[in-house]
Amino acid sequence: MSLLELRNVHTFYGKIHALKGISLRVEEGEVVTLIGSNGAGKSTTLKTISGITPAAEGNIILGKQEITQLKPDQIVGLGVIQSPEGRRIFGRLTVRENLEMGAFTRDDKAGIAQDLEYVFGLFPRLKERENQHGGTLSGGEQQMLAMGRALMAKPRILLLDEPSMGLAPLLVKSIFEIIKYLNEERHTTILLVEQNANVALQVAQRGYVLQSGHIIIADDAEVLAADPSIREAYLGGH
Amino acid sequence: MSAVGTLLVLAFAERVDYVTQTNPATFITWAQLFSIGLVLGGVYALIALGYTLVYGILFMINFAHGEVMMLGAYCGYFAMQFVIMDGQHSFEDGAALISTIILPLIVGVVFLAPRRAAATNQPNESLQRSTIRNFVIMPGRFLIGLLIGYSILVALSNGAPHMYLIVVTTLGVLFVVVCGMLFSMLVAFLLERTAYRPLRKAPRLVPLISAIGASIFLQQVALRIFGPGRKAYEQPQLLDTPPNFFINLGTLGVLPVNKVGVFIVILSILLMIMLYIIVQRTKIGTAMRAVAEDKDTAALMGINVDRVIVFTFLLGAALAGAAGVMLGLRGDDLNARFGFTPGLKAFTAAVLGGIGNIPGAMFGGFFLGIVESLGPQMLGLNNDWKNAIAFSLLVIVIIFRPTGILGELTGAKKV
Numbered sequence: 227m228s229l230l231e232l233r234n235v236h237t238f239y240g241k242i243h244a245l246k247g248i249s250l251r252v253e254e255g256e257v258v259t260l261i262g263s264n265g266a267g268k269s270t271t272l273k274t275i276s277g278i279t280p281a282a283e284g285n286i287i288l289g290k291q292e293i294t295q296l297k298p299d300q301i302v303g304l305g306v307i308q309s310p311e312g313r314r315i316f317g318r319l320t321v322r323e324n325l326e327m328g329a330f331t332r333d334d335k336a337g338i339a340q341d342l343e344y345v346f347g348l349f350p351r352l353k354e355r356e357n358q359h360g361g362t363l364s365g366g367e368q369q370m371l372a373m374g375r376a377l378m379a380k381p382r383i384l385l386l387d388e389p390s391m392g393l394a395p396l397l398v399k400s401i402f403e404i405i406k407y408l409n410e411e412r413h414t415t416i417l418l419v420e421q422n423a424n425v426a427l428q429v430a431q432r433g434y435v436l437q438s439g440h441i442i443i444a445d446d447a448e449v450l451a452a453d454p455s456i457r458e459a460y461l462g463g464h
Numbered sequence: 465m466s467a468v469g470t471l472l473v474l475a476f477a478e479r480v481d482y483v484t485q486t487n488p489a490t491f492i493t494w495a496q497l498f499s500i501g502l503v504l505g506g507v508y509a510l511i512a513l514g515y516t517l518v519y520g521i522l523f524m525i526n527f528a529h530g531e532v533m534m535l536g537a538y539c540g541y542f543a544m545q546f547v548i549m550d551g552q553h554s555f556e557d558g559a560a561l562i563s564t565i566i567l568p569l570i571v572g573v574v575f576l577a578p579r580r581a582a583a584t585n586q587p588n589e590s591l592q593r594s595t596i597r598n599f600v601i602m603p604g605r606f607l608i609g610l611l612i613g614y615s616i617l618v619a620l621s622n623g624a625p626h627m628y629l630i631v632v633t634t635l636g637v638l639f640v641v642v643c644g645m646l647f648s649m650l651v652a653f654l655l656e657r658t659a660y661r662p663l664r665k666a667p668r669l670v671p672l673i674s675a676i677g678a679s680i681f682l683q684q685v686a687l688r689i690f691g692p693g694r695k696a697y698e699q700p701q702l703l704d705t706p707p708n709f710f711i712n713l714g715t716l717g718v719l720p721v722n723k724v725g726v727f728i729v730i731l732s733i734l735l736m737i738m739l740y741i742i743v744q745r746t747k748i749g750t751a752m753r754a755v756a757e758d759k760d761t762a763a764l765m766g767i768n769v770d771r772v773i774v775f776t777f778l779l780g781a782a783l784a785g786a787a788g789v790m791l792g793l794r795g796d797d798l799n800a801r802f803g804f805t806p807g808l809k810a811f812t813a814a815v816l817g818g819i820g821n822i823p824g825a826m827f828g829g830f831f832l833g834i835v836e837s838l839g840p841q842m843l844g845l846n847n848d849w850k851n852a853i854a855f856s857l858l859v860i861v862i863i864f865r866p867t868g869i870l871g872e873l874t875g876a877k878k879v
Contacts (some may be wrong), residue, residue, distance in 0.1 A: 278760055302766030314761040316754050323750050330751065331766035379766065 227289065229254045229415055230275070230306070230383050235284035237267075237274045244270045246439035247284070252383060257409045257416045259447065261423040261460050262436035268419040269311050271436070272385045275417075276308045277301045288382075303331045305382030311419075312391065313372040317361025321352055324360050324371055328378030338378070345374040348404060366397040373404065383415040384408070390422045398425060405429050423460040427451040435460070469863035472856075476843070483844035492717040493841070501837030502830065503725040503794065506732030509829025510787035511810030512817070513739060514780025516825040519814070520756045521776050523668065527675040528655055529784060530807020531682035536648030536785025537792045537802060538690060543643035544698050544792075547636055555700045556629065559636025564617060566635050571613030572606045633702045641731070641789045648785025651682070652777045661770070687800035694797035703727060703793065728790045735786055736826055739779065743822060752776055756820075805851075809836075812858045818871020827870060832857070 228251035237245040245267050252258045260268045273279045275286055277298040286294045293301055316324050325345060329338045346353040349370040355363060360371060369389060376384055386405070390398040406429050408414040420426035427433055427447045435443040435456065443450065450456050511533055518526045526532075545551075547558035620628040659678040663671045703724045711719045743749040755762040755772045763769050791806065792798060809832060817828025832854055839853035840846060861869060 276764055278763065297768075298760075298763035299766045299768045302764065308764050310761055310764060314758055314764075316757050316761070318757055319750065319753055323753075326747070327750060327754050327762075327765045327767070330747070375765070 228252060228287075229256075229289060230417065231285075231287045232271070232275070233285045233287070235271075235274060235281045235286060237270055237279055238282050239270070239279065244279075244439055245274060245281075248436075248439075248441055249284075250434050250441065250444070252415060252417050255409070255413055255415055256432065257405070257418060257430045259418045259420055259423075259426040259430035259433040260436055261420060261426060261433055261450075261456075263460070264421070265438075266436040267439045268421075268436055269387055272308055272310075272387050272417070272419055275301075275306060275385060299331070302379065305380065306385065307376045307379040307381035307383070308385040309372045309376040309387060309389065311387040313365075313368045315360040315363070315368045315371050315375075317359060319360055320357050321360060321363070321371060322356045324375050325352075325378050328375035329380075331379065337380075341378055341380065345377055348377075348407075349374055365392055366394070366401075369393060369397070369401055373401070377408070377414075381414060383417060385417050385419075387419045388421060389418070390420060390425065398422065402429055423456070424451075466863055469860055472860055472863075479844070480842045483842060487844055489841055490717060492713075492719055494838070495713075495719050497837045497841055498834060499719075499721065499725060501834035503722070503728050503833070504837060505830035505833025506729045507787045507790050507794075507806065507829075508810045508813045508833050509826045510732050510735060510783040510790075511806060512814040512825040512829045513736070513822065514784045515811050515814040516817075516819055516822060517752075517776050517780045520820040520822075521752065521773060522660070522664075522671075524660070524671045525675065525811065526655075526660075526777075526780075527672070527807075527811075528659070528678040528682055529780065530803030530810070531679050531686070532648050532651050532655065532781050532803070533784035533788040533807060534686060534798075534800070534803030535651050535682065535788075536644040536781070537788030537798055538686065538695075539647030539785070540640045540644035540789035540792050541695050541697060541798055543640040547640065548698050551698075555636060555698050556632065556702075559632045559639075559700070560621075560628075562639055563632045563635040564614065566639060567617055567631075568610040568613030571616070572609030575605045575609030575612075576602065629702060633700050637700060637703070637727070637793070640793075641786050644789035645782040645785035648781040648788065649778045652781030652784075653774065655682075656774055656777045661773075683800050683803070690798075690800065692799070694799050696795070696797050697792040699724075699793070699795070724794050728794065731786070732790065735783055739783065740822070742779065748772070748775060809851075809854060812854060816858055816861050816868055818868030821868065821870050824868055824870035828868070831869075 231251040232248050235245055235248045236243070248267070248271055250258070250260075250271075260271060262268050270279060274281050277293075277296055277300075281294050284294070285292060288304055288306060291304070293304065293306070296304075316327065319327065322342075325342060326338075329341065332338055346356075351367055352370055352374055355367065360368065363371060373386070373389065376386075389401050389405070393401065402425050405416060405418065409416055409429070418426055418430060423433075427450055430447040433445065433447050433450045434441050435450070443453075443456070445453075511529065514529050514532070515526060518524060518529070544555075547562055548555050549558060617628070617631075620631060655678055659674045660671055663674055709721055709723065711721055713719055741749075743752060751762065751765075751767045751772050752775065754765065755767060755769055759769050762772070787806070787810075788803075791802075796802070810829065813828035813832040814825045815828070816832060817824030817826070819825075835857050836850045836854045839857075840849050843849070843853070845853075865871065
């Protein structure tokens with residue numbers, strides 16, 4: 227049984243048919259990546275899973291539970307945590323408050339305090355800026371905060387939307403090292419959306435290629451990385 | 465535009481200079497006007513907070529907020545009638561009766577509190593022990609609290625009659641205030657459900673029209689139910705007696721101080737401190753600020769956005785209800801249009817301070833109240849000019865600072 231499964235999911239933005247029957251699955255402990263060009267439907271897929279743009283058709287199943295019709299906050303309550311595209315830090319909340327909001331659905335004070343230490347251990351820069359407003363952080367720091375905030379929710383599955391967007395190559399590298407660490411050491415299941423397919427395929431075990439609302443290829447990450455047509459389309463021909 | 469504003473300011477300055485030269489008022493006159501402004505300002509600030517809280521989260525002006533305040537004031541009136549049993553006895557006697565119920569209850573609940581904290585520390589206690597805890601110890605503590613509360617009252621009434629009067633009056637007035645707050649919250653809750661929530665996804669102008677409609681609707685309902693006659697609060701003896709008390713300022717003169725005014729200013733400041741703590745220090749308050757900034761991302765944190773919006777309305781309504789009761793206590797006559805002018809003034813105060821900004825609404829409220837009170841004297845005009853002065857101030861401030869005095873650009877960016 228998969229941890230997360232999408233069966234023939236359709237989503238509309240007004241009249242625009244953004245997802246035209248997406249089916250995919252993520253197993254416990256995996257890193258799965260969704261790659262594709264701009265507007266292919268990658269972010270929409272994550273938003274649909276989180277219930278922000280609910281599916282018009284099809285099923286989304288978490289473990290044994292159908293979550294298609296649930297509201298975003300209920301889906302978060304089940305452990306499906308998304309770190310959205312563009313980081314979406316609360317600029318007028320402090321770094322600490324941002325992290326506390328990540329743990330909004332949790333009641334275990336001791337556990338929250340422990341995870342706060344864990345996040346500060348992972349991103350010492352955030353500890354230094356604990357009482358600063360989120361809006362004053364640099365792009366890289368904001369990405370760390372966005373990931374830290376998602377981790378504070380104790381995800382069963384973490385949905386990461388473009389964690390490398392707008393970051394310098396060195397920062398991209400460290401963000402992906404952390405993704406790898408989360409998966410290998412913390413056994414966090416991750417569904418990763420990336421435009422930077424090159425790095426994404428390095429950390430992922432499997433990948434799906436999206437094109438205008440359809441999944442056109444699904445395979446192991448190594449196979450995808452070696453595929454010449456994908457190399458040409460999404461990896462910049464390197 | 466700012467040239468016009470500068471001219472206006474210069475003209476005002478010229479006039480103020482002329483008036484103060486030709487017709488100087490005594491220090492006591494100014495101090496009295498200032499204190500009236502402070503009282504009015506506290507009320508405006510409380511109402512303005514409701515506008516600003518809702519705007520901060522929904523970018524909508526809740527034009528029915530004045531009516532929410534008006535209905536709270538009416539509920540306070542009926543609570544007051546309940547206390548005096550429709551005039552069968554004085555406020556003090558009624559308050560004493562009510563206090564014998566309220567004070568023991570409060571003390572009883574206070575006695576329960578440490579119990580609860582201890583219980584959460586022992587998650588593994590046996591069923592038998594928790595049964596004893598729930599059915600013997602907890603009610604026991606509560607009863608002890610009741611008894612202690614009651615004996616405090618008895619002791620006070622026998623030993624310190626004046627203190628007793630103060631305690632009883634305070635509790636009686638607080639009872640009235642809380643009734644007003646609760647009723648305003650109920651009205652706001654229904655208002656949000658029926659008039660605003662269904663229009664959440666509509667263009668911005670639509671909920672605005674709905675708000676104006678709700679405002680007229682509530683006014684008319686109040687008119688039909690409560691009638692066109694004016695109603696006045698029964699004044700508690702302690703707050704009322706006209707000369708009140710005097711502060712001797714030596715050579716400057718003697719300043720009469722209005723006790724209701726002192727009560728209103730203190731209570732409004734206490735309520736604002738409570739609001740500030742809720743918004744800045746609690747989890748739901750942080751969630752409010754998160755929702756105000758970005759609803760989708762707040763939902764991704766697991767925050768129930770609808771619930772936070774309702775909470776925001778309730779918070780604003782509670783403050784408005786308290787403000788309505790304060791106006792009643794101050795001696796204003798109630799009628800169905802009672803909410804209109806204070807509502808409009810408070811809205812002006814919220815815009816002055818920077819709408820969406822909580823300290824801005826507090827500042828704007830006091831600022832407007834004081835300007836309105838001092839303005840006519842400064843300009844050598846009849847007091848009837850106070851509304852014209854208040855709204856001119858708004859125009860001048862908006863010319864120079866379109867986002868309000870404490871407003872941030874972030875508000876404008878979102879529009």
